[in-house]
Amino acid sequence: MNEQNKAILLVEDxxxxxxxxxxxxxxxxxMNPVVVVxxxxxxxxxxxxxxxxxxxxAAPPTLVILDLKLPKLDGLGVLKAMRADHRTALxxxxxxxxxxxEQDVIAGYALGANSxxxxxxxxxxxxxxxxxxxxxxxxxxxxxxxx
Amino acid sequence: MKIxxxxxxxxxxxxxxxxxxxxxxxxxxxxxxxxxxxxRHSVEIxxxxxxxxxxxxxxxxxxxxxxxxxxxxxxxxLQGLLAxxxxxxxxxxxxxANLRNQGEASHHLFGExxxxxATGTADDVQRRFEAQLSSRILILQQNSLVEAEQLIHDAGAxxxxxxxxxxxxxxxxxxxxxxxxxxxxxxxxxxxxGPIARLELATREVAAGNWSFELDVGSTDELGDMARHFxxxxxxxxxxxDRLHASNRNLVALNKELESFSYSVSHDLRSPLRSxxxxxxxxxxxxxxxxxxxxxxxxxxxxxxxQRMGRLIDELLGLARVTRxxxxxxxxxxxxxxxxxxxxxxxxxxxxQVRWDIQNGILVRGDRExxxxxxxxxxxxxxxxxxxxxxxxxxxxxxxxxxAQVCFVSDNGAGFDMAxxxxxxxxxxxLHHESDFPGTGxxxxxxxxxxxxxxxxxxxxxxxxxxxxxxxxxAEQQDERTEQGHPAG
Numbered sequence: 242m243n244e245q246n247k248a249i250l251l252v253e254d255x256x257x258x259x260x261x262x263x264x265x266x267x268x269x270x271x272m273n274p275v276v277v278v279x280x281x282x283x284x285x286x287x288x289x290x291x292x293x294x295x296x297x298x299a300a301p302p303t304l305v306i307l308d309l310k311l312p313k314l315d316g317l318g319v320l321k322a323m324r325a326d327h328r329t330a331l332x333x334x335x336x337x338x339x340x341x342x343e344q345d346v347i348a349g350y351a352l353g354a355n356s357x358x359x360x361x362x363x364x365x366x367x368x369x370x371x372x373x374x375x376x377x378x379x380x381x382x383x384x385x386x387x388x
Numbered sequence: 389m390k391i392x393x394x395x396x397x398x399x400x401x402x403x404x405x406x407x408x409x410x411x412x413x414x415x416x417x418x419x420x421x422x423x424x425x426x427x428r429h430s431v432e433i434x435x436x437x438x439x440x441x442x443x444x445x446x447x448x449x450x451x452x453x454x455x456x457x458x459x460x461x462x463x464x465x466l467q468g469l470l471a472x473x474x475x476x477x478x479x480x481x482x483x484x485a486n487l488r489n490q491g492e493a494s495h496h497l498f499g500e501x502x503x504x505x506a507t508g509t510a511d512d513v514q515r516r517f518e519a520q521l522s523s524r525i526l527i528l529q530q531n532s533l534v535e536a537e538q539l540i541h542d543a544g545a546x547x548x549x550x551x552x553x554x555x556x557x558x559x560x561x562x563x564x565x566x567x568x569x570x571x572x573x574x575x576x577x578x579x580x581x582g583p584i585a586r587l588e589l590a591t592r593e594v595a596a597g598n599w600s601f602e603l604d605v606g607s608t609d610e611l612g613d614m615a616r617h618f619x620x621x622x623x624x625x626x627x628x629x630d631r632l633h634a635s636n637r638n639l640v641a642l643n644k645e646l647e648s649f650s651y652s653v654s655h656d657l658r659s660p661l662r663s664x665x666x667x668x669x670x671x672x673x674x675x676x677x678x679x680x681x682x683x684x685x686x687x688x689x690x691x692x693x694x695q696r697m698g699r700l701i702d703e704l705l706g707l708a709r710v711t712r713x714x715x716x717x718x719x720x721x722x723x724x725x726x727x728x729x730x731x732x733x734x735x736x737x738x739x740x741q742v743r744w745d746i747q748n749g750i751l752v753r754g755d756r757e758x759x760x761x762x763x764x765x766x767x768x769x770x771x772x773x774x775x776x777x778x779x780x781x782x783x784x785x786x787x788x789x790x791x792a793q794v795c796f797v798s799d800n801g802a803g804f805d806m807a808x809x810x811x812x813x814x815x816x817x818x819l820h821h822e823s824d825f826p827g828t829g830x831x832x833x834x835x836x837x838x839x840x841x842x843x844x845x846x847x848x849x850x851x852x853x854x855x856x857x858x859x860x861x862x863a864e865q866q867d868e869r870t871e872q873g874h875p876a877g
Contacts, residue, residue, distance in 0.1 A: 257663035264670060310655050339658045342651055362658060362698030364666035364691075 248274045249379075250302040252284040252319065253337075254311050261364065262306070262337075265371035273379060276302065281314025285322050288329050301332055304378045307354075309338040309345060317348055324353040331385040333378055391579055391609045398572045405564045412557040419550040425475030427543035433487070434536035436466040440491075441529045444498060448522050451503055463495050480542060483535055490535075494528040497521055583611040590618060599626040643712070650708045657701055665694040696828075700816075703830035706761070707815065710837045715755045722750035722763065722795060726784045729764050733771045742774060747785035750795060752862040754842050762838035765831040766797040766858050772825055773801035773856065789861070798857035803850040812848055832858075 249266075253259050259277050266275060278284045286292035288301065305323070309316035316336060323329040335356040336349045349357050358374060361367050440462045447455035470488045473480070501521055502514075586603055593601040599622060605615035668687045676684060723746055730744045752759070767782065774780035783798045804812070804819045811817040813836040818829040839846040839860050850856035 255659055255663075257666070258659060261662065261666040261670075264666070339655045339662075340651065342654060360658070360662060362661045362665055363695050364662070364669040367662065367666065 247379075248276050248302040250284065250287060250305045251275055251277045252281070252305065252307045252311065252316065253277065254279050254308065258308070258360070261367065262371065265364075265368045266375065268368060269372035269375050271375040271379060273303065280312040281316065281319040284311075284319050285314070288323065288332075289326065301329060303333070303384060305332055305334040306337050306374075307334055309336060309340055309349070317345075317352055320349070320352045320354060333382065333384060335374060335378065337374075389609065391611065394575060394579070398568060398575075401568050402565060405561050405568070409558055409561040412554055412561075416550050416554040420547055422475035422477070423543045423546040423550065426473075426477070426480065426546070427540055429469065429474045429476070430536055430539035430543055433466070433469050434533065434540060436462060436469055437491075437529065437533050437536050440466060440494070441526070441533065444494075444525055444529060447498075448501065448525075453503075456503075459495075459498055463491070466491055475543075477546065480539055483539055483542075487532055487535055490528050490532045494525050494532070497525045497528070501525075579607070579609060580611065583607070583615060587611070587615060587618060590615075590622075594622055594625070599629060646708065647712070650705050653701060654705050658698060661694040661698050661701075665691050665698075668694070700828050700830070703828050703834075704815075707830055707834050707837060710758060710761060710834055710841070713755070713758060713841075715758070715841060717753055718756055720752050720754055720756050720759050722752055722759070723748050723784070725760055725763055726750075726767065729760075729767045730782070733768060737771075740771075740775070740780070742771065742780040742782060745781060745783040745785070747783075750784070750786055752795065754844075754862065758838045758841060762835045763797075765835045769831055769858075770797055770799035770801065770856075772827065773803070773820075774799045775801070775825070777801050792861055792863075794859050794861045796857050796859040798855060800855035803852050803854050803856045805852045806850060809848060809850070813846070 249271075251259065251262060253262065263275060263277075266273075276287060278287050283293065284305075284307070287294040287297070288305075290297050307316045307319060311319070314322075316338070320334060320336075323332060323334065330353075333355045334353070335358060336354045337358050337360060338345070339360050341359045346357050356374075356378075358370055361370065440459065443455055443458045443462055446452070447459060470484060470491060473484055476484065501518065583605060586605070590601055590603050601622065603615040603619050605612050668690045671679075672684060672687050679687070726746045727744075730746065734740070734742065734744075767784075770782045774782065777800055779800075781800050784796070786793050786795050788794070802820065802825065808819050812819065813832050814829075815833040816829040817833070818827065820827075835858070836846055843863050844860050845863070846858070846860040848856060848858045
C-alpha cells in the first residue's frame with residue numbers, strides 16, 4: 242500500500258468549482274492530499290508522470306475525480322486514454338460534472354467510468370454528494386492492487 | 389396514329405370482310421336456288437319429251453286416235469314448259485330455243501303422219517315416205533332428249549360452280565380476317581403491351597425509390613401521352629422529394645444546434661450558479677457570526693435565487709428533451725402509473741392526508757416515458773394545489789365524450805380563474821404567487837408538449853377555490869412520420 246500515496250486527482254478547470262470541491266472535502270473531513278490539474282492533457286501528464294509532472298514518481302492516485310468539460314482534452318478523452326493504458330486501466334474514476342445529458346452518462350460508463358455524479362447547484366447537496374463519494378471511494382471501496 | 393384510330397380501322401376492315409362473305413353467301417344461295425329450279429324444270433322437260441317419244445311410238449305403231457290426242461296434250465305441256473322456263477341462266481337460252489325449234493319441228497312432222505298406215509305394194513312409196521318421216525321424228529325427239537339431259541347436267545354443274553365460288557370467297561375472307569387479327573395482335577403487342585410493360589417497370593422502379601427513372605417514349609398515341617405524364621409526375625415527385633430532403637437536412641442541423649445549445653445550457657449556465665450558492669453558503673458558515681440578520685437574509689436570498697435558477701434550467705432542459713425525444717409507442721397502464729406516482733408523492737410528504745381516487749384499468753397507447761413525465765406533472769400539480777385544503781381528494785379517471793375516451797385528473801384544491809386559462813400551458817406562466825405555491829411554471833407546458841407530441845388534445849376546467857380538472861383525449865395514434873417538427877433520420 243505504500244506505493245499508493247492516497248492522493249485524489251481532481252481534474253477541474255473551473256477555479257470556483259475547485260475551491261468548492263476542496264471546501265467540501267475539508268468539511269467532510271477527508272484528509273487525503275488533493276492534486277488539482279486544470280485540463281485533460283495535464284491530467285494524463287500527471288497520471289503517467291511526464292511533461293510538467295515528469296519528476297513526481299510513478300505512484301498513481303487512489304481516486305480520479307474527472308470533469309467532462311475541460312480545455313485541450315475533454316474528460317471522456319482522458320478516460321479513454323486512461324483505460325487504454327495498463328497503469329491506469331483499473332484506477333477508480335468518478336465523473337463529477339454539471340451535465341446529466343443521457344449521452345454523456347452512457348459515454349462515461351461505456352468508456353469505463355466507475356461512477357457518474359452530477360454536481361448539484363445547491364452547495365448543501367453538493368457537500369452531501371462529496372461526503373458520500375469520499376466515504377465510499379476512499380474508505381469503503383476496496384481499490385485494485387497497483388499495476 | 390392513335391390507338392383508338394387503329395382499333396377503329398381494324399374493326400372496319402374486319403366488318404367489311406364479314407360483309408363480303410355474307411353477301412357472297414346470299415348470292416350463292418340465290419344461285420343455288422335458281423340452279424335447283426332449272427334442274428327441276430329440266431327434269432320436267434325431259435319427262436315431257438320422254439312422254440312425247442312414247443306417245444309418238446305408240447301412234448306410229450298403232451295409229452290410234454287416242455295416241456294422237458295424247459300427243460297433242462303432251463305437246464301443249466311441253467310448249468308451256470319451254471315457254472316459261474324457271475331459273476335458267478343465259479347459257480341455257482340457246483338450248484331452250486333449240487328445244488323449242490326441234491319440238492315444233494317434230495310436232496309438225498307428227499301432224500303429217502297419216503291416220504292409216506300404208507299397206508300393200510301400191511303404197512310402197514307412201515310406206516317409204518312414212519318410214520322416213522318416222523325416223524326423222526324419232527331422231528328429233530332423241531336429240532331433244534339429249535339436250536334436255538344436258539340442261540339437267542348444266543344445272544348440276546352450276547350448283548357445283550356456285551359452291552366452289554362460295555368456298556373460295558369464304559376462304560379468302562377468312563384468310564383476310566386471320567391476317568387482320570394477326571396484324572392487330574402484333575400492333576397490340578407493339579403499341580399497347582410493350583409500353584404497358586415499360587410503364588409497369590417504371591412504376592416498380594419509382595416505387596423502389598429510383599426517382600431518376602425516365603420512360604422517354606416517342607410515340608404519339610394515348611400510351612405515349614400517359615408515359616409523358618408519368619415522366620412529368622416523377623419529375624415533380626423528385627423535385628418535391630429533393631426539397632423535402634433539403635428541409636429535412638435543415639431540420640436535422642437545427643436539431644443538432646438545439647442539442648448543443650441545451651448541452652451548453654446544462655453545463656455552462658449551471659456552474660456560475662453553483663459558485664454563487666457555494667460561496668454564499670461559505671460566507672454564512674465561515675462569517676455568519678460576524679454578519680447581522682439582514683446580511684444573512686441577503687445571502688440566503690442569493691442562495692435561494694441560485695437554486696431556483698438551477699431548477700429553471702433543469703426544467704427547461706426537460707421541456708426540450710420532451711420535444712426532442714423519439715416516440716416509442718406501447719400500451720401504457722395509466723392507472724398503475726398514477727398509483728406509483730401517488731405513492732411516491734405521499735412518501736415524500738407523509739404528513740399530508742390526501743385521498744386518492746384512481747380508476748382501475750385505464751389503458752392508453754403512447755410513449756411510456758413521456759406519459760410518465762406528463763402524468764407526474766399533473767399529479768404533482770394536484771398534490772401541490774391541494775396542500776391548503778383540509779380533506780384533499782385527487783381523482784384520476786376516464787369518461788366518454790362524443791364516443792371517445794377522455795382521461796382526467798381532478799382535485800379539490802386552489803383551482804384558478806378561467807379568465808387566465810389561455811396562459812395555463814405556456815412556459816413560465818404561473819397563475820399563483822410563488823410564495824403561495826412554489827413552482828417554475830414549466831410543468832403544464834411540459835404536459836402540453838407531451839400531449840401534442842402524441843397528437844392528443846388537452847384542456848382544463850377550474851374555478852378559483854373549487855379545484856381544477858385537467859383532461860386529455862388520447863386519439864388514435866398517427867404514424868410518427870406525419871408528426872410535425874420531428875425530422876426523420
